Amino acid sequence: MTDVQGxxxxxxxxxxxxxxQGIPKEDLVLPGPxxxxxxxxxxxxxxxVLRNLQSLFDHGRPAGTGHVSILPVDQGVEHSAASAFAANPxxxxxxxxxxxxxxxxxxxxAGTLGVLGAVSRRYAHRIPFIVRLNHNELLTYPNHYDQIMFGNVEQCFDLGAAGVGATVHFGSEQSDRRLREAGEVFARAHELxxxxxxxxxxxxxxxxxxxxDHSVSADLTGQADHLGVTIEADIVKQNQPENNGGYPALGFGGTDRLLYDRLTTDHPIDLTRRQAANCxxxxxxxxxxxxxxxxxxxxAQAVRTAVINKRAGGTGLITGRKAFQRPTDEGIELLHAVQDVYLDDGITVA
Incomplete structure (x- = not known):
């Protein structure tokens, strides 16, 4: 096992x-088997839904821990196939x-409908599939950064997906519509x-x-998490926070000084705990x-992110480009190193 603490x-x-500091671990509902x-x-x-969610937690090296390590490869749409796969075609x-x-x-x-559908009969019974349905394609010029649906929930069900994913870029001009669309997708996915x-x-x-860059501030990302669970996301994927105080710095929205003075600090574990609390x-x-x-x-950076997530009370890491934009053996080594964090009983919730 990798010496993750080093x-x-x-x-x-x-x-x-x-x-x-701020929110004690005793107040959290923590991951576990x-x-x-x-x-x-x-x-x-x-x-x-419970069965499919349990299958997620029961699979892979982290099985039985209540934590997850997910490989996402939808970048061929979001970042263009050239930028995503030139390093490893x-x-x-x-x-x-x-x-x-x-x-x-x-x-x-996790991947696109077309990517996972292309191999579903060979692999859907071997590892849980998560189909991410909406994407921002990069051929519209000038690009308008708008997520559009590339399929429907029934197609995900038919190919054997265990879960469905969607994206909302909060703060963008189209975020209201995306939030409504994601809510409709999630309701139908739960029905199926x-x-x-x-x-x-x-x-x-x-x-x-x-x-x-306050798009990675704990208060703004935490509020995005809160909106995500409001449309019944079972899992929220979020960029790890790097700062705090987005609301007062930008002068909009609603907040309370207690959030900054009492409920968190500038430590990365405390900032990430704020995200977990809003879930x-x-x-x-x-x-x-x-x-x-x-x-x-x-x-080292991936392991650092995993340590912060686990100690904050998070559920896991979603690691894509760091893994697939390198030789396969190195990608596997990186994924295993991340998973070792969640398998290491010495790394506890702070």
Whole structure:
């Protein structure tokens, strides 16, 4: 097993030792092997949703921990196939994508309708599929950054998907419509027995002010999480926060000084705990993004993100480009290193 506690560099001592400030772990509903029985079974989700969600938690190397490691490969649409796969063209073949998720020990693979549908009869029974239905394609010029549906829920059901995903870019001009569409998709997915994942991000150039990008502030991303669980996302995917104070800096919306003075600090674990708290205090799983690939240092950065997520009370990591934009053996090593964080009993909730 990877020596995960030795990887986060200068934070190697601080991250494992930090005691959370603001929201105590005792107030959270924490991940665990009985999470579906203990928490989700009390909701309005149908038995079929519970079964598919349990299959997610029972799969891959993290099986039985209540945590997840998901491989997402939808970047051929969001970031163009050239930018996504030029570094490793073999992943233009959907079979290789799913094989990476299987060999990498992931709980699930997330992708587009076309990619997962191309290999569903071979693999849908071997690893849970999550179909992400809406995307922002990059051929419209000038690009308008608008998510559109690339399929419907019935198609996801027919190919054997365990879950359905959608994206809302909160703060964008189209976010109201996307939120309504995602809510309709999630309601239908639950009717058919599939769990739901919301890619819950912020996108607005006005969120950048005085050199600070508040699209990754804990207060704004936390509110996006809260809106995500309101449309009954079972899992929320969110970028890990890097700062706080988006509301007062931008001078809009509603907040309270207690959020900044008492409920959190500037420590990354405390900032991420704020996100988890806004996911119904952990009743909805928070997974953080592994982020773009920067080459050297990706492994340490991915492990750092996983340590922060786990210690904050999160459910796991969704790691794509850092894994598939490198040789297969290195991608598998990175995925295993992330999973080792959640398998390491020495890394506890802060």
């Amino acid at each position: 990887l986060p560099g200068d934070e190697a001592k601080d991250l494992p030792a930090h005691t959370a 009985d999470f579906v029985d203990r928490t989700v079974a009390a909701t309005d989700r149908t038995p079929r 073999r992943y233009l073949d959907p079979r290789n994508i799913v094989e990476l998720a299987v060999e990498g020990g992931c709980n699930a693979v 027995g599939m769990f739901t994942v919301l890619w819950c991000c912020l996108r607005n150039s006005a969120f950048k002010k005085d050199g600070v 119904c205090m952990g009743r909805v799983g928070l997974i953080n993004s592994g982020g773009a690939s920067a080459g050297q240092g990706d492994l």
